[in-house]
Amino acid sequence: MISEFRSRFRARFRFRHLWLGVIGVSLVVLVVLEGLNAPLPPMAAATMVSGLLCLAAFAVPERLFTRYAIGAAAVSCVLTVVEAQLSQRPPNTPGLVELGVLLLLITRAARRCRPLRAAGPAAGSALAAVVLPLRIDAWDNNLLNLIAVIAVCAVPFMVMVGLCLRLYDTLREREREAIRQGQRLEHARELHDFVAHHVTAIVAQTKAARFTAAAGHPQSPEDLDRMLAQIERAGSQALGSMRAMVSSLRDHTTAATTRPTGDPAGLCGLRDLTEEFSEVGPPAELTLAPELADRPLPPGIITTVHRVVQESLTNVRKHATGVGRVEVRIGVRSDDPERLEVSVVDDGQGGASTAAERSVEGGGYGLVGLAERVEKVNGRITAGPRDGGGWHVVAVLPMGKADKANTVDSADVATLGEAAPKVTSSG
Template sequence: MKLDWRGLITWEWPLAGLLMLALALDGAAASGLTHYDQRWELPSSLAVCGLALLASRWPAIAGVGVAVVLLVWSVVLRLASVAVLSVAGGLLGAEVAAVLAVIVAVVRRSSRSTATGIVGLLLLGCLAVRVLRPDHPDSPQDLGWNAILPVLAVLAGWYLRARDAEHSREMRAVVVAAQLRERVALARELHDVVAHHIGGMVVQAQAAQAVAVPDPGAPARVLPVIERAGTDALSAMQRMVVMLRDTGEGGGEPATLTTDLVADLHGLTADAGGGTPVRLTVELAEPVPAEVATTVLRLVQESVTNARRYATGAHEITTTVRAGGGTVRVQVRDDGRHTDQPKRSGGGGYGLVGMRERVQLLGGRFEAGRLPGEGWQVLADVPL
């Protein structure tokens, strides 16, 4: 269970600001009171605020932790006969904000049964606080907030849960559409490759028949069969492409088949176009088939484009293509800082989905992600 501090700072700063404001208001409210030690407020407030910040990652753990902290510290306050200046139900302002934030996170991210149990446990913890903590004479009246605030937090969690579900459905639909487009494009490219080979087979069979001896024997009986099979296969491939184009799902135009992979890679990466320069290394110990070469070209093109769009402050994009041992490896990495917002507009934002789908359709392995420190890497192994 590793904590992503970068993600925590990026996404939880509004909640952190709200909790810090609640802590400051607690301190300000107690500062004007005489014979009152504010240090009794800190342990519980800081603990529950810290757990509230972790609730979006681990809602169940945070919910149980907050309930335990409230119960234990209420027992401590009872034994020490210390009354803290509460805002609602014996809770400090920071504790109220933290409990509500945890309830929202639990309802939003946990299963319904888990959310019911954790919310019930939190309410029991709040009830224990009300019973165990000594009353402070300067605490305001609750005015029914004990019942209203948890209900509002549950409703907020339900709303965010429904919104997340809708967003997830939309994302799945977009990903499926991107995968289908990539399948259509790859099928068209494969058609061009297979059609070329089958067409050659048909031509050779026809030529063999034209120069055959009048009494060819067995070869003469085989050659018409080869011609017929090749013609039928070519027609079937053409029908398949027609059906794929009629799906109405788009798919765009397929990548141009490459006849010289090394030259095309150098041509693709040589012109920076005002973007980050590319250092290219190509080592082909084995020949790369046409359908694999087209995929390699597509991977390099999409990866370099993504790096130039998303890698802020990158000085160089390193691209390596190596073929050997029955596999061609494509590795594209940069040294920039990656964000979710591109440096310039354009692009559909689902290039990684398409690349992964293409590599997996060819029986390969695809990985993409941030490097330690700064930078991003795309790594693909495609069988030759």
């Protein structure tokens, strides 16, 4: 796949350069023919040199454009002033190719250069284009009309074209940056949701083993084997998640399919998640509304439900103290049958101050990423301490096809980049 892409890219690259070469050679030939139209050989040579300098100024890299454009415009103006003093001048064409290139130099300066740097090459090229018709032999009203048209219409039009192209380039770059920012946010959420979850399980199990050993309670070989097996399983799951992320980053053509998603078993797969949590932590009880068993839900909603439960259980494992029981409830809201409510509640110790410390310890990235996921499917989430102690997380999600498009809108991503979504606190 990669070799095929490279071969196609090289073929297009060669085709583009072939066309540019043909166009360049054609323009050079036209400049030479216009130079031969001059009555005197020195005048013909000077006309060719001036036209070729203008072509070179248009083709040079960005770092050389300003000096080349100013130099070409200066040579063109000098040649026009000298020819205007001569008695013998070209009878019909003053150098139309050179005139067109000078106008294009104005457009390139307005598009590519900063305002102050664009003033020199744009003004010089405009002056050279306006006076260039004075090279022609017949000075009459038609010549004056041509000069007026160039000064009043052509030059402002080329400036506007350059500014429009500059705006287009800016918008396109912002769109690219928005897409890159959206990809960074998505990868950050995936990294936190999967790897951090499994690593947290490893840390919690290791702390439990050290605490038991420090307390002087000997562990049987069976208990040690069971605990090490759980650590091994969590490590294998973390490696699998990392492998899936690396696969999606390396192969952009299959990113959508290799990216980790929700459990294929649907909401019923949450039972494995709660049972795994209960093995090394307080018991977690899952209550799934019967009406959801046979109701199909959009994949994005199922994935979001998994992330809400997973992140909430991870936070309980990392930050909660004195938790005796965790309740996970998935059901339909009584006031809105088209809304799904996900609730994760623990009975940890401490009031609002302890809950605030618990929130600060987490660094905020988990809840921020969770809020982004919920908002992406037009849902809302609330997290905060409970009155009787403990912590609760409640997410309300649409049960219909409310998933937003996978492509990231530039305005949305720009907003996410400036300020991440906030989780509503009900404490």
